[in-house]
Amino acid sequence: MSQRPKVICVTGGKGGTGKTLVAVNLAIMFKNDGYKVLLIDGDVENPNTYLLLGGSLENKTEVPFFIPKIIEDKCTKCGLCAQNCAPHALLHIPDAFPIPILAVCSGCKLCYKICPEEAIEADSKVIGWTYSTRVNDLSLFIGELKPTEARSATIVEDLLEDLDDIIEKEPDKFDIVVLDTAPGAHCDVEHLIKKADFVIPVTEPTKFGKLDLIRIIDLILLLKKDYRAIVNRSSLLGFRDEFLKELKEKKITVLGDIPLDDEIVNSYCQGIPLMEKNSDFDKNGAGYVAFKKLFANLKEWIQLNSDKNTGGK
Amino acid sequence: MERKLIGVISGKGGVGKTSLVASLASIANMDPEINSIVLDCDVDAPNLSLILPPEPEYQIKTQETFTTLKATFLEDKCINCKQCIDDHFCEFNALSWDEDNQIPILDYLACEGCGACKVLCPEHAFEVNPVKSGEIISYKTQIGLMLVYGITKLGSTTSGKLVSDCKMFAKGLEEFSESNLIIIDGPPGIGCPVIATVSGLDYIITICEPTPSGLHDVMRAIEVVREFKIPFGIIINKSDLKSPFQDKFKKFIDDTGYDILGRIPFDLSIPKAMSFAEPVVDHAPDSRASLAIKDIYNNLKKILWDHQEN
Numbered sequence: 001m002s003q004r005p006k007v008i009c010v011t012g013g014k015g016g017t018g019k020t021l022v023a024v025n026l027a028i029m030f031k032n033d034g035y036k037v038l039l040i041d042g043d044v045e046n047p048n049t050y051l052l053l054g055g056s057l058e059n060k061t062e063v064p065f066f067i068p069k070i071i072e073d074k075c076t077k078c079g080l081c082a083q084n085c086a087p088h089a090l091l092h093i094p095d096a097f098p099i100p101i102l103a104v105c106s107g108c109k110l111c112y113k114i115c116p117e118e119a120i121e122a123d124s125k126v127i128g129w130t131y132s133t134r135v136n137d138l139s140l141f142i143g144e145l146k147p148t149e150a151r152s153a154t155i156v157e158d159l160l161e162d163l164d165d166i167i168e169k170e171p172d173k174f175d176i177v178v179l180d181t182a183p184g185a186h187c188d189v190e191h192l193i194k195k196a197d198f199v200i201p202v203t204e205p206t207k208f209g210k211l212d213l214i215r216i217i218d219l220i221l222l223l224k225k226d227y228r229a230i231v232n233r234s235s236l237l238g239f240r241d242e243f244l245k246e247l248k249e250k251k252i253t254v255l256g257d258i259p260l261d262d263e264i265v266n267s268y269c270q271g272i273p274l275m276e277k278n279s280d281f282d283k284n285g286a287g288y289v290a291f292k293k294l295f296a297n298l299k300e301w302i303q304l305n306s307d308k309n310t311g312g313k
Numbered sequence: 314m315e316r317k318l319i320g321v322i323s324g325k326g327g328v329g330k331t332s333l334v335a336s337l338a339s340i341a342n343m344d345p346e347i348n349s350i351v352l353d354c355d356v357d358a359p360n361l362s363l364i365l366p367p368e369p370e371y372q373i374k375t376q377e378t379f380t381t382l383k384a385t386f387l388e389d390k391c392i393n394c395k396q397c398i399d400d401h402f403c404e405f406n407a408l409s410w411d412e413d414n415q416i417p418i419l420d421y422l423a424c425e426g427c428g429a430c431k432v433l434c435p436e437h438a439f440e441v442n443p444v445k446s447g448e449i450i451s452y453k454t455q456i457g458l459m460l461v462y463g464i465t466k467l468g469s470t471t472s473g474k475l476v477s478d479c480k481m482f483a484k485g486l487e488e489f490s491e492s493n494l495i496i497i498d499g500p501p502g503i504g505c506p507v508i509a510t511v512s513g514l515d516y517i518i519t520i521c522e523p524t525p526s527g528l529h530d531v532m533r534a535i536e537v538v539r540e541f542k543i544p545f546g547i548i549i550n551k552s553d554l555k556s557p558f559q560d561k562f563k564k565f566i567d568d569t570g571y572d573i574l575g576r577i578p579f580d581l582s583i584p585k586a587m588s589f590a591e592p593v594v595d596h597a598p599d600s601r602a603s604l605a606i607k608d609i610y611n612n613l614k615k616i617l618w619d620h621q622e623n
Contacts, residue, residue, distance in 0.1 A: 013357075013358050014326065014327060014358055014360075015323075015325065015326005015327040015328075015358075015501035016325060016326040016327010016328055016501075017326075017327060020526070045324075045501075045502035045503045045504045045507075045533075046324050046325055046501075046502060046503065046526070046529070046530040046533060048325075048525075048526040048529060048530070051525045051526055051529060052525075052526075066404075084428065084432050086382060086426060086427045086428045086441070087427070103508075106425050106427050107404055108403075108404050108405070108425065108427030108428075108429045109404050109429070110427060110428065110429040110432060110433070113402075113429065113433060114432060114433070145503065145504060147503055147533050147534075147536035147537050147540070148508075148536065148537050148540040149504075150473065150504055150505035150508050151504075151505070152502075152504040152505065157406075182501075182502055183326040183327075183357070183358065183501045183502070184355075184357030184358060184472070184500065184501065184502070184506075185357045185358065185465070185467055186357050186465070186470070186472045186506070187422075187470045188504075190422060190468065190470075194422075204327075206584065206587055206588065207360075207363050207587065207588070207590055208331065208360045208363065208587070211358075211360060211363065212358040212360070215357075215358060215467070218467055219467045219468070222467055222468060223422075236584060237581065237584055237585060237588060239588065262555070265524075265554075265555075265556055266556075266557060268524065268525070268526075269524060269525060269556045269557045269558040270557060271525065
């Protein structure tokens with residue numbers, strides 16, 4: 001029986017909690033164990049996975065986005081397009097051609113579809129790029145929003161379509177897919193969580209961390225997914241035990257925690273993942289040991305060795 | 314003094330936006346020349362209210378916003394023609410086909426409320442209505458100044474719009490007319506909510522840390538700010554972080570020639586202050602970080618009001 005890959009989404013609500021650190025090192029540990037791994041960087045506003053992996057951006061593909069092009073020869077200036085444009089992305093002044101306001105266009109193409117004169121053509125502009133590369137024996141897909149563009153969700157959708165394609169045509173190509181998300185709880189993050197079988201929100205032991213964790217868990221549950229949280233920088237100022245206790249009281253399930261460790265900072269600044277098996281990092285270091293333990297817990301949770309996951313609630 | 318609107322963004326999250334804004338707000342609040350209002354426009358994860366709680370007994374105002382549009386499907390009007398699917402009415406994949414019942418299924422979360430289905434369906438079997446997109450909360454803080462923040466309703470998809478609504482709301486406050494400094498805590502990233510945050514501001518603080526992703530992300534944020542032609546200055550947080558990347562970072566920043574508004578050294582008094590939910594300049598006024606932030610505030614005042622040269 002061919003099995004589709006298990007999809008794990010690393011997210012977090014708050015920024016800078018260590019989402020990318022966790023996503024990259026989980027992917028590396030799966031690879032170390034011989035699994036075929038695809039890492040997808042869905043933080044398209046600020047993709048950083050390749051920096052942590054010491055990789056580069058390759059196989060660039062443009063992501064186009066609809067723009068309405070008014071064909072003045074055909075346009076009768078009737079204004080129907082502007083009347084029906086929900087985000088008011090077409091300005092119609094009587095007896096003038098409609099003026100597209102691209103910054104607010106949602107790309108719904110309604111104007112193009114309803115123009116009785118076929119005076120609107122579906123043109124496009126580039127709003128970002130996707131990349132695919134292989135680094136450290138991992139396959140890596142990256143999405144990048146072009147700075148000054150707003151429609152980040154379109155880039156995320158593009159990445160996820162590529163994933164759907166692979167799962168449909170070559171379900172055996174990967175055993176594990178790891179998704180890295182942006183901070184926040186907006187549509188980009190939603191799209192990625194929706195695609196996952198298992199969700200890992202990463203937090204830190206601060207009041208901000210806790211508040212944002214609760215919010216992202218609300219979103220995860222709204223999307224009917226199962227989750228386990230990771231507490232990063234857990235040794236910060238001795239907050240660990242109290243923080244874990246608070247999470248327990250809120251009935252938040254925790255996969256494990258990662259203490260502060262200079263080796264983590266070093267690995268990150270050198271672009272060599274901490275858990276890369278050929279690296280020189282201290283295999284008895286606090287960060288290394290913590291990741292090993294997390295990984296064991298994760299494998300147990302997602303039941304990697306059995307045929308079918310029963311992860312959902 | 315002329316009113317100035319400033320914002321703090323970073324690209325990368327978790328590099329100190331909110332900590333900085335809380336401290337700047339506290340200093341501004343003590344400054345007799347300044348009348349300030351603070352906005353938290355990180356509407357996906359607003360945290361500033363934790364450090365700037367309301368004055369006891371102050372009536373917190375909550376206003377719901379209904380700027381998000383969502384479609385609803387009217388089954389009694391549907392004649393099962395499937396044209397909505399066959400002609401691909403929806404560009405956002407919010408419509409799929411229920412083979413058993415021969416009707417479309419509408420994915421509420423995916424719907425962008427564009428109204429294409431409503432306009433295109435020959436039987437008028439779709440409707441589009443505003444739904445609750447979030448809340449704007451405002452109150453007088455314990456330290457005295459007004460705080461306004463937005464929080465999205467999960468799944469409502471319109472963070473950028475709520476940011477604009479928050480800014481509009483603040484401009485409608487009674488206190489706004491007397492204010493001369495509006496400080497906005499921005500969202501991470503460079504997308505829609507960040508663009509909505511920076512548009513129309515007088516000055517932007519871009520804060521970063523000396524790490525590869527800190528540098529990469531702040532440069533992307535600066536690209537957005539430059540496109541809007543807004544003056545900006547860089548703050549380097551954890552500026553003395555022990556890291557093999559420091560030299561590269563310094564060279565890169567120096568080569569850009571961008572203004573450095575200030576440097577905040579790595580100082581445990583910042584996370585400590587956060588654990589007490591206090592601005593660091595109040596919690597540990599003589600700490601290295603607090604002194605650095607006070608310098609930054611003074612620099613900022615000079616840039617905003619002394620003379621307008623670039």
